[in-house]
Amino acid sequence: MARLSADTPFFHPDCQISASSFGAYVEIGAGSRVANSAFGDYSYCDRGCDIANAEVGKFSNIASATRIGATDHPMEKASLHHFHYRSALYWDDVEDDADWFALRAGRKAHIGHDTWIGHGALIKPEVSIGHGAVVASGTVVTKDVAPYTIVGGNTARLIRRRYSETVAERMMALAWWDWDHERLRDALPDFRSLSAEAFLEKYS
DSSP, X not given: OOXXXXXXXXXOTTOEEESOEEOTTOEEOTTXXXXXXXXXXXXXXXXXXXXXXXXXXXXXXXXXXXXXXXXXXXXXXXXXXXXXXXXGGTOTTOOOOHHHHHHHHHSOEEEOTTOEEOTTOEEOTTOEEOTTOEEOTTOEEOSOBOTTEEEETBTTEEEEESSOHHHHHHHHHHOGGGSOHHHHHHHHHHHHHOOHHHHHHHHO
């Protein structure tokens, strides 16, 4: 029997999940935190991920110890410390700063369809990772990443294109990630055996 389900996300032990939604066949690795985020169908993260304020597309592959939507401290204020926005931890007569948390929650990171985010990568708020892109292990991403490119380093730099621009445009137009579960199953032998170009020739 398949472990993953169209109806219920699979959470491994010790996950912390809050204010988040999950599509079909989603898996969240052990010890991961997911907050104020949405995962598209078939996406997963491995162990120990910290994902907040993020929109994750379909078929995203997120390796262990990745941080997406890494939150900022208020550098323009008199102090960086969270005593002035997590104030209820320190005093009984004051509430947390709701405006600060609303600002954080609105600064979404966007992860495209069929992406691969490598182990230990860090993706800052308000960054978009294009469809089909690869973020190498340990990369710090502070700016948008174009579709079907491979980036790495601190801060992220283009390593190379994954596909030619023409193939990338054709793959995005095909949008196989929107196929239903049965069509994916029917095409499984071709996903396994064909090059991207041959796959496009058959299906587009």
